[in-house]
Amino acid sequence: MLDYKLLSALATVIECGGFERAGEALGLSQSAVSQRIKALEVRLGQPVLVRHPQLAATPAGQRLLNHYQRVCLLERELGQALPTLEVASPRLRIALNADSLVTWWASAVTDFCRREEVLMDLVVEDQDVGLKRLRDGDVAACLCASDQPIAGARCVPLGSMTYHPMATPEYAADHFPDGPCEAAFRRAPAIVYGPNDQLQHRFLAQFGYHGPFPYHLCPESEGFVRLASAGMGYGMMPMIQVRDAVRRGELISLAPQHALEVPLYWHFWRHSGELMERLTRELSALRLGEASG
């Protein structure tokens, strides 16, 4: 049997981002935490943490964390059957794309969290890479654009979000006087979420354009909208995020006929227990994008 004190120390170090804070959270000295991590590494015969360039679990450490999290979820079910056990409320670590987090996510999960007394540990990931976190064992579930299930996990479709190339009307008149075309793409500053964000490229490819284009990088969903609203560039945004701005005439779609549908899938480890099944049922009932487009 594994020594769960050691796994708990590892989980706390990662969650708190350091040994000193983990010690505070666990009511231990920093050196006691450090000893537990060392004991885990001796048992495993390899490191569970790297300190540079930033504190993070090694692939082996991530496997352990994933196992630990699943055991916590199972313990919680046991605690509901045997309330005198007083099992601590688990924190559900979930990777999701920022666009979901700033739009429909909160209203979809709040009742669930209250009813089940669950705390969430949300990790924001580009929709095309969040799955890697699940595979690495870093999160219990992942909301992303990929429909490829990974071994040991289930994949449930939740619907889709519709992305339009949005800009202010002034920006559109200045930079796209003749509508979307190569000459404009070549010069008009775009806004791109990050190196893994392929939406802008996919939008341009619809017009047969594959060349270079100037762009700002802004890895923050609402900040992205603010930059466009201030007239700094144009970028692909979910219509549900900007609907009010569109109604007020602050933002318009540069190419309503060239919107992109991005599907969303919910991935989670099988045998994570009833709690995850119930959250999954709640999310599947949403049917994202069917009403609002």
Place this chain on the structure above:
Amino acid sequence: MLDYKLLSALATVIECGGFERAGEALGLSQSAVSQRIKALEVRLGQPVLVRHPQLAATPAGQRLLNHYQRVCLLERELGQALPTLEVASPRLRIALNADSLVTWWASAVTDFCRREEVLMDLVVEDQDVGLKRLRDGDVAACLCASDQPIAGARCVPLGSMTYHPMATPEYAADHFPDGPCEAAFRRAPAIVYGPNDQLQHRFLAQFGYHGPFPYHLCPESEGFVRLASAGMGYGMMPMIQVRDAVRRGELISLAPQHALEVPLYWHFWRHSGELMERLTRELSALRLGEASG
């Protein structure tokens, strides 16, 4: 003299998040990019990149990137004096806190970016840790809460943002019927931005409370507000971000007398050239927080 082709390859690999994409951006094969990185490492006698747990520059690599970025800024000034040089528009890499990015940042810098034809590469960092990026040479400037200048950099105060513990009126009635007190802090789910976010702790310390409290983790500024607005928890938010929600009665401050002032400072490398000086003058003229509180 350094071989700037090699530095440019390093910068592109980091910016694009991979060798294959860097190759596409530079019009090179993946193996040509890889050879340039190797040549740089041979010249330096140590690695400039680590591949695990994620692709990142080593401390030595970051020094090189910082130097490269400053040279690009200086080249740009030269390009303005000698337009026939046709120097490419630089991307200004800046670390800033998410709360600034989703509130005042866009309107403060848009004119500057247009006028100077500058593209921005924004990196979102917790306000207490962004400075580390500047010290590591990963960014050209940093907006954060620390007033400690680092060697070789200047530090300019920009004003402050005021944070209140915000929640829905229903949440306040349910979880804080007797106002802020230990019994409520112990049970009411809070929302915390991340392990480095000390605002919640500082708020609780004002009431002499230093014990444990349940919390959701949400590392996304606008997502944070959405979770609170859905009634999932209470959390420290900048008043300028939630002013409309307060006006509409959707969010209230749980303790208006216990707001926290978070100062903001602009740090940038000396000798970065005139462009950075002009951006700094623009930002210093804002006097954040003086009018809006």
